[in-house]
Amino acid sequence: MLKNVVKFIYQKVNEIKNLVGDKKVICAVSGGVDSMTTAVLTHKAVGDKLVAVFIDDGLMRRDEDKFVTKELEKFGIKVKIYHYAENFFEALKGLTDPEEKRIAFRETFYKVFQKIVEEEKAEFLAQGTIKADIIETEAKIKTQHNVLSQIGINPQKYGLKIIEPLKDLLKPEVRRVAKRLGLSKEVYQRKPFPGPGLLCRVLGEVTKERIEIIRKATEIVERLTEKVRSFQTFPVLLNDKATGIKDYQRILGDIIVIRSVESKDALSAKAKRLPYQLLIKIRDTLISEIPSCVKVLYDITDKPPSTIEYI
Numbered sequence: 001m002l003k004n005v006v007k008f009i010y011q012k013v014n015e016i017k018n019l020v021g022d023k024k025v026i027c028a029v030s031g032g033v034d035s036m037t038t039a040v041l042t043h044k045a046v047g048d049k050l051v052a053v054f055i056d057d058g059l060m061r062r063d064e065d066k067f068v069t070k071e072l073e074k075f076g077i078k079v080k081i082y083h084y085a086e087n088f089f090e091a092l093k094g095l096t097d098p099e100e101k102r103i104a105f106r107e108t109f110y111k112v113f114q115k116i117v118e119e120e121k122a123e124f125l126a127q128g129t130i131k132a133d134i135i136e137t138e139a140k141i142k143t144q145h146n147v148l149s150q151i152g153i154n155p156q157k158y159g160l161k162i163i164e165p166l167k168d169l170l171k172p173e174v175r176r177v178a179k180r181l182g183l184s185k186e187v188y189q190r191k192p193f194p195g196p197g198l199l200c201r202v203l204g205e206v207t208k209e210r211i212e213i214i215r216k217a218t219e220i221v222e223r224l225t226e227k228v229r230s231f232q233t234f235p236v237l238l239n240d241k242a243t244g245i246k247d248y249q250r251i252l253g254d255i256i257v258i259r260s261v262e263s264k265d266a267l268s269a270k271a272k273r274l275p276y277q278l279l280i281k282i283r284d285t286l287i288s289e290i291p292s293c294v295k296v297l298y299d300i301t302d303k304p305p306s307t308i309e310y311i
């Protein structure tokens, strides 16, 4: 339990400072509250010895690079953007099995990250691992790509020493730290978004075209549910097709699921009862703005037995 946020920040900044000295620290930022908080905390400790990088893997929400750059600029942190989307799509080609997709993502992530680390010549790696990531990986529920030691990847092989300042905190505690550090409300209230990004929300093969469909759907759902209090609310693209009618033509189109859950720590979750009128509005917008979408479903399952994401 995090009792005193100011004390926590003070302690972590000192710990990082003592550990790192004047060496370089690399931190991959995704835009999520965990990695953004880690970057700002580390920057407080080591200043411009921090190299914040954003890996464009082609699986993020739209304009995420701009969002991250703008937010961290306020703290004097310059973000380097690395474009590697092609590598990820190539690695994901033809894969449909959820765990194989996660593994392909992770391996590509580490391959490109290795290149970046070599280029940047950093000695330390700051990671936004939090308590839930460790618990779920240990329980073998799924492999989280950001818990290196838990998935058999030896950080030493990168010649990197790991800093994980948030690893004893639960999500609500990370949010308190982020707020105190001065990150914007948009960041500290941001809903969790999985490391492998929109890949977790596309069943079946992950292609550029299918990611673009879910990216568009995500924009729509996030815009229409901006004021909804939930742990996460997002769309998912199913692998099946359904018959529908669009522009007076019978087509075999896409099926999009809306998932909205309430949870404290992501370890368990309850399906949220979104107002029916809102669901109708989401349905109409998805159908009209996504040409291939012919069916919209609403997921009412809790975790367990479901997980929050679909992969």
Ligand code: XMP
Pocket (backbone or CB within 6 Å): 142, 143, 144, 145, 146, 192, 193, 194, 195, 196, 200, 232, 266, 303, 306, 307, 308, 309, 310, 311
């Ligand atoms: P599940 O789907 O396992 O998700 O119930 C629990 C929480 O974790 C997020 N999630 C991930 N976060 N890397 C992450 O950083 C991952 O590989 C990953 N998979 C799931 C999910 O969005 C939810 O908040």
